[in-house]
Structures are given as structure tokens and as C-alpha cells.
Amino acid sequence: MPTENRSSTIEQHDHVEGIIDMVSVPREIIEFAAGLKWHAYKSGTDQKDDQLQALSKLRAILAKPSPQPHADPIAWMVGTAIWWTKEEAERDAAAMGLPVVNLGPCAGLGDHERLRTELVESDLAFVRASTEAEQLRAQLAERDELLRELADAPPAAMELRLQQKVKAALSASAEPQVKP
Secondary structure, three states: OOOOOOOOOOOHHHHHHHHOOOOOOOHHHHHHHOOOOOOOOOOHHHHHHHHHHHHHHHHHHHHOOOOOOOOOOOEEEEOOEEEOOHHHHHHHHHHHOOOEEEEOOOOOHHHHHHHHHHHHHHHHHHHHHHHHHHHHHHHHHHHHHHHHHHHHOOHHHOOHHHHHHHHHHHHHHHOOOOOO
16 A cells, blocks of 8 residues: 655645744834834934833733634644645545544633633632641641640649640640631
8 A cells, every 4th residue: 555645735834833923013113112113303312212112012912812813723633644724634534534633723712711710729729728738737836845845844843834735735726627
């Protein structure tokens, strides 16, 4: 059986990969921020202020995620072959008996935002758990110190003050604190 390269349009991959992270920026802002375009100014300070403002605008534009023009796939995969048109992929899938897998920006931003929210919530839960663990460690350290003090005291010389401390510590540790 002859071997054939079913993905004959794979050379397009480099081109597509290069434009995935592109952002649309007004040419005038880029030229002005880069110092390629100048306006008539009364002073160099005005020019510098405007250039800093253009840089600020540019940073704001670049900080935003690039908008996805549509939620449709940009390519289709059959086995290990990648096709740039759906028709070619479907033809190949029928010939090979394999499923067609959509590639590209198929998921909406809703999933992204939901996962980001879940990540923030899990980070907060981790911080709360860490804080609670630290508080529990501190309570255990206090208990250990109290028990060391008790262990070092002569048996007959245990004072009322020490007995009260031990009873208070034991009563506090006997009642579990459940948070709602």
C-alpha cells in the first residue's frame, strides 16, 4: 500500500500560527509611540507627554486578550492529518473511517471566565485553609508549652494557677469548633 501525505496543505500551518496572537492596533498609535511620526509641537514637553499617552494607549490595547472573530473551527483533524477545509477533512474521514476533530477557537469565553472564577475561589479556599492550619498549629504549640511547664513542675508543687491553665486548655481543645 503506497504511503501518501494526506495533509498536503501543512505548509500553511506556520502562517496560521503566526497570526493567532495578533492584535489590531491603530497605525497612528504605533507610529507615534515608536517615534516614527511627529506632530507640530510648541515644545518638546508637549511632544513627550503625547508620546507617553500613546504608549499608555498601546499598553492598554496589548493588555487585552485578542478578540476571536468567530467560534468556528479554523482547521479539522482526521487521525494525524490536519485539513484547512472542512470538505477535505470529511472526505478523508470517510475514506479512513476516522472521526473529524475540530481545531481552533471552539469554546466561548464563558468557559474561560468560569474557570478563572473557579481558580480565584480555590485560591481563596487555600488561603483560608492555610490560615486555619496556622491557627491550629499555634494552639498546639501553646498546649505543648503548657504541658512542658506541667511536666517540669514538681508533683507536689503544682499550683492552682497551673491547674486552672491546664483545665482551660483541655476544655478548649475538647470542644471542636465547626465553621458554617
